[in-house]
Amino acid sequence: MSRDTRERYGTVSRLLHWSVALLVVWQVLKIFDRIEDGEHWVGQTLVPWHISIGFLILLLMLARIFWALRNQGSRPPAPPPRMLGLVAKAGHVALYAALVLMPVSGMSIMIGNGYGLTVFGMELVAQGAEIPWLATFGGMVHSPLAWLLLALVIGHVVMALVHRFVKKDGVLQRMF
Template sequence: MLRNTRHSYGVLARVFHWLSAIAVVGALICIEINDFFPRGSTERLQLLLWHIDAGLLTALLLVPRLLWRLGNRPPDVTPPPPPLFQLLARAGHWALYGLMLALPLFGVLALQAAGKPVALFGSALPVLLSSRPGLGHVLKEVHELLGNLMLVALTVHVAASVWHHRFLRDDTLTRLIGPLR
């Protein structure tokens, strides 16, 4: 089924979710293992380019994903969680969406303010901010802070889905991945 049903996410919502997850995790892995390579090395530069591509891909996926979500109500959780949990889940999802937009934006602005060109899969992006090294440093710090918040948000997101499945025994997880055998 392409669209969400009352009890399950549709194919398109699942594709958006998992492509976004792969892009976010890919960006995080590339930047975290970057420090294992010496500054100026080919490997370190390649990891940075992959980090940028994955981050920008995350932002690009977000637009159609949000449009799809706004037109396709998420399936109900069975049994329904308490209202506080529902509120926390909505807040957590919108926080993740905000981070998926803010992280790439601050990353691009930080690079451009540092006087570095930014490309997506080798195609140069338009310059949004002229070279301002002092501002570039601040924007890079904000980008890194948001990256740490993303790590926390992802950890909570995954832990909550496992908690729902293992301890609450509701269908939060199976609505997205199908029944587990």
């Protein structure tokens, strides 16, 4: 397991990054649940895994944050960021925060409405009494956060492509 360097992300970082990316794409397919009430292949095959995949994203993001903090000292210090560097850092922090808050808000909806929480067939939280404030929090945050996350992901992909095709500075290759 290679550690992160300034030239290339290590195996663990790359595995966590691309696993979360793939799972986020899967989660975006939830929008097809809105078409014909989910009565099609995507709605019937992939969408039912939405809660379990969201929980998995939460676990992977917590691992990614832990790994990034653990690797922070192993990389040589980068030159002080210019304004765009600060914007990139803020974008990454926002992306990480959204990727943690999305599943937390989704779980809040489920638990707050008394449905409990079942992940990959395992009951983690039993059905129970409604918790109105928790359901309200989840309901108010989850959908707007989904749109924000979508915008952050698009921005992340666009900037990766700018680094690859415009700046040609090798930043994108660090993640491959």
